[in-house]
Amino acid sequence: MSTMYFFSVGIAALAGVAVMFQSSWRLLYAVTSLPSLAYVFAVMPFVSESPRWYLVRGRANDAMRVLGDIASANGRCIPDNVVLKLDDEGDDVNGAEVGAGKKAEELSSSGTIIDAFRSPATRIRLVLSVIIHFLCAVVYFGLSLNVVNLKTNLYVSVVLNSLAEMPSYVLTALLLQHFGRKPVAIGMMLLSGVFCTAGSLIAGAGAERVVRTVCGVVGIFGISATYNLLAVYTAELFPTVVRTAVLGCAMQASQMGAILAPLVVVLRERVPFAVFGMSGIVGGLLFLCQPETMNKPLYDTMAGLEKGERASRSEDEGAAAAAAENSEI
Numbered sequence: 001m002s003t004m005y006f007f008s009v010g011i012a013a014l015a016g017v018a019v020m021f022q023s024s025w026r027l028l029y030a031v032t033s034l035p036s037l038a039y040v041f042a043v044m045p046f047v048s049e050s051p052r053w054y055l056v057r058g059r060a061n062d063a064m065r066v067l068g069d070i071a072s073a074n075g076r077c078i079p080d081n082v083v084l085k086l087d088d089e090g091d092d093v094n095g096a097e098v099g100a101g102k103k104a105e106e107l108s109s110s111g112t113i114i115d116a117f118r119s120p121a122t123r124i125r126l127v128l129s130v131i132i133h134f135l136c137a138v139v140y141f142g143l144s145l146n147v148v149n150l151k152t153n154l155y156v157s158v159v160l161n162s163l164a165e166m167p168s169y170v171l172t173a174l175l176l177q178h179f180g181r182k183p184v185a186i187g188m189m190l191l192s193g194v195f196c197t198a199g200s201l202i203a204g205a206g207a208e209r210v211v212r213t214v215c216g217v218v219g220i221f222g223i224s225a226t227y228n229l230l231a232v233y234t235a236e237l238f239p240t241v242v243r244t245a246v247l248g249c250a251m252q253a254s255q256m257g258a259i260l261a262p263l264v265v266v267l268r269e270r271v272p273f274a275v276f277g278m279s280g281i282v283g284g285l286l287f288l289c290q291p292e293t294m295n296k297p298l299y300d301t302m303a304g305l306e307k308g309e310r311a312s313r314s315e316d317e318g319a320a321a322a323a324a325e326n327s328e329i
Contacts, residue, residue: 223280
């Protein structure tokens with residue numbers, strides 16, 4: 001979640017770079033492409049898959065290698081007698097050593113988006129995650145681009161939006177530990193939707209222009225907080241074996257929302273704020289259908305998740321039956 005601070009700083013810096021290269025969009029495009037090239041050559045060679053990802057695919061040696069690198073970077077060492085095993089998930093996984101390879105590969109699924117859609121435990125979660133990411137991107141990128149309709153200084157407005165994002169990241173990190181993922185996601189996205197809707201009801205002339213700008217800043221605050229926790233929340237909703245595929249699918253939906261956002265912005269006047277407000281409210285309500293993941297186990301396989309869901313339902317039914325008996329007494 002702390003990486004989002006750099007995202008906001010990058011947007012603020014972009015406004016400064018754009019001021020320096022107003023005369024040539026080609027030069028601006030070339031300069032802003034340099035960080036991507038730096039990432040490819042300076043960062044990507046040092047990034048590896050997670051140990052859990054290797055583990056569920058029967059690649060225990062690779063998992064141990066990554067853990068060893070992490071331990072070395074922290075000045076620690078892993079004892080020689082440590083053996084990695086799959087979590088006790090599913091009826092056939094008990095005590096299965098990943099180092100054996102073949103059995104672990106059979107227990108882990110292929111890890112595609114089809115696997116997530118095929119399972120009843122993750123199908124609804126997947127569909128909702130894709131829709132929410134799409135709506136969140138429409139609001140976030142739409143508000144970022146909608147500064148052209150506020151009739152204020154473009155560069156100053158971009159900086160203000162980026163500065164408004166930073167407190168939302170701090171607030172999100174604090175609230176997640178006390179209230180969980182679901183309530184914070186609902187509250188923040190509804191906050192953005194309500195203020196965007198309010199902005200659509202305000203004329204953009206005179207002093208009301210400032211009020212509409214404030215609505216936009218609060219809207220970007222709420223949607224930035226939502227974006228900040230989406231990666232964590234979505235990752236916790238799915239087991240390791242399909243987590244990467246699901247996050248990739250959700251990010252594709254976000255990119256589709258980012259593509260749609262400029263088409264909404266060009267409608268001008270009050271329409272963009274109305275669309276962003278509706279998207280924020282609908283997205284906030286959709287979060288109601290997602291389960292809470294705070295203090296819940298992170299599963300490695302689809303079998304483990306399905307088993308955990310069955311156990312959770314049994315506990316809920318037992319608690320409901322006990323409560324009914326107590327009420328009768």
